[in-house]
Amino acid sequence: MKRADLGDDEMLDRARQLSLELAARRTVRDYSPRAVPREVIEACLLAAGTAPSGANQQPWHFVAISDPDTKRRIRIAAEAEEREFYERRAPEEWLQALAEIGTDENKPFLEIAPWLIAVFYERTGPLVDGRKAKRYYPHESTGIATGMLIAALHKAGLASLTHTPSPMAFLNDILDRPKNEVPYLLLVVGHPTEECRVPDISRKTLEQISTFVESSPEPDS
Numbered sequence: 573m574k575r576a577d578l579g580d581d582e583m584l585d586r587a588r589q590l591s592l593e594l595a596a597r598r599t600v601r602d603y604s605p606r607a608v609p610r611e612v613i614e615a616c617l618l619a620a621g622t623a624p625s626g627a628n629q630q631p632w633h634f635v636a637i638s639d640p641d642t643k644r645r646i647r648i649a650a651e652a653e654e655r656e657f658y659e660r661r662a663p664e665e666w667l668q669a670l671a672e673i674g675t676d677e678n679k680p681f682l683e684i685a686p687w688l689i690a691v692f693y694e695r696t697g698p699l700v701d702g703r704k705a706k707r708y709y710p711h712e713s714t715g716i717a718t719g720m721l722i723a724a725l726h727k728a729g730l731a732s733l734t735h736t737p738s739p740m741a742f743l744n745d746i747l748d749r750p751k752n753e754v755p756y757l758l759l760v761v762g763h764p765t766e767e768c769r770v771p772d773i774s775r776k777t778l779e780q781i782s783t784f785v786e787s788s789p790e791p792d793s
Contacts, residue, residue: 594723595775600731601675602768603685603760610638612728613687613761620721626709631694632717632756635747638687642746646690647682649742650735650758654679657738681733685762690743691718692753704752714756725761731768733760 578586613636625631637643654677682688693714696704718734725732740755 594726597722597726598731598770598773599733600764600768600770601681601733602765603681603731603762604765605684605686606763608686608730608762610636612730613689616721616724616728616730617689619724620717623713623717623720625713625717626707629694629697629707629710629713631697631707631710632714633692633694633749633753634721635690635692635743635749636687637690637747640683643683643688645746646688646743646758647679649746650682650737651677651679653737653739653742679735681760682735682758685733685760687761689721689759689761690747691721691756691759692743692749693756694752695754696752710754711756718757718759721759725759730761731764734758735760 617634617636620632620634621630623630623632637646658677691714693710694707695710697707698705722732722734735758737758740758743749743755743758744751744753
């Protein structure tokens with residue numbers, strides 16, 4: 573497919589517009605049970621599937637869950653890991669950082685939100701002759717695809733939350749995924765409640781997150 577040849581002004585306008593759209597995205601923990609059509613989730617997953625990947629192996633798999641019983645099982649298992657984390661494994665400085673955004677081991681959004689998307693990456697994949705094939709940069713590739721999924725969900729008017737209980741092997745069991753797939757994260761998806769609380773956060777400036785290395789201008793002769 574031939575890409576549009578844009579002028580400098582239009583490139584800048586498009587880049588700034590997208591930046592403004594994504595700047596409005598916030599992580600949400602208070603969800604409404606309001607339904608979201610499966611077709612919307614499908615379209616966002618198709619967007620995620622366009623991500624670049626090592627050797628174009630596309631080592632990701634997305635399991636979209638709306639079944640209440642399955643969401644309940646995931647919540648029970650996730651909260652068990654979270655209790656272990658908050659009570660035994662988390663260092664004090666980590667707990668202090670989390671206290672600022674008001675999180676704890678209770679994760680009701682795992683049941684309330686209309687959709688959970690479990691993201692997996694493949695460590696290996698099958699070859700034609702049945703041998704296992706190595707996946708190249710599966711973790712990085714799946715991270716890029718997940719970022720594109722979050723952006724697509726935001727563009728569709730939906731809120732999302734990245735949830736990473738550790739370990740997450742329970743997702744393989746509950747969702748019947750093969751052993752060569754590793755849970756990457758759980759994405760909670762839906763509409764925020766009317767009373768949704770969003771942490772008052774700020775983003776780092778361009779100067780804080782980037783460095784430019786450019787050629788020096790030619791001296792006037």
